[in-house]
Amino acid sequence: MGRRALVTGASKGIGAACARALDAAGARVALVARSADRLANVAAALANDPVVLVADLAEPGAPEAVAAEVTERLGGLDVLVNNAASAARLDSLELDGETIDRLYHLNVRQLLLLTTALLPTLVESGHGSVVNLSSVSGVVGTPRRAAYAATKGAVDAATRSLAVELGPRGVRLNSVAPGCIVTDLWERNRAVPGVVEQIEAQTALRRWGEPEDVADVVVFLASNAARYVTGVTVPVDGGMATTIDLYGGAV
Secondary structure (H helix, E strand, C coil), X not given: CCCEEEEECCCCHHHHHHHHHHHHCXXXXXXXXXXXHHHHHHHHCCCCXXXXXXXXXXXXXXXXXXXXHHHHHHCCCCEEEECCCCCCCCCHHHCCHHXXXXXXXXXXXXXXXXXXXXXXXXXXXXXXXXXXXXXXXXXXXXCCCHHHHHHHHHXXXXXXXXXXXXXXXXXXXXXEEECCECCHHHHHHHCCCCHHHHHHHCCCCCCCECHHHXXXXXXXXXXXXXXXXXXXXXXXXXXXXXXXXXCCCCC
């Protein structure tokens, strides 16, 4: 690939898998997350002189600061993977303004600020590609995730709008919508008896996804192999979004 990439939320789970996959494809990767130790562990396994940036993208001014630093240290940027996000799973009767604001702040506002701050260098690269991590919750109804789903739906909408606007300038934008992936986010829920089996029963491929399943699609969208693909949301969910379960219940 030979490109320069930035992956946010790169210290674990899907973000770390994306960093590894991009590195394996030949990209030089900048990693951004809050945990210095975890970032160091991910970076230690990469071959192409990775750049580590410890930052909390939820902080005021952080997207702009990260954009400036990564542009300087990499000498530009070809690929942006917006993976950093906050989640919440609770009864909608328990939703409050603070929770909604927290989710929209990182998942939508800061994502857009980072993306727009990096647009000049992505345009300059001549083949800029942005891949936003969305969710199956933004595609189909998932109970107890109304606020989170709303942010992911907003990410998909922004992806489409930016793709139309920036296509003439050579920048492609797509989003990836993972289903149930074996990450820390699902660790507590997977420990509940019956949850693993229930999710498998509601997934066409009858298994949970692995972070690498998502990362491989991200690399495809970031690469020249997807040079004529823009403005789409690609489900990486084992068929979950298209599976109709008339008898089971959603978790």
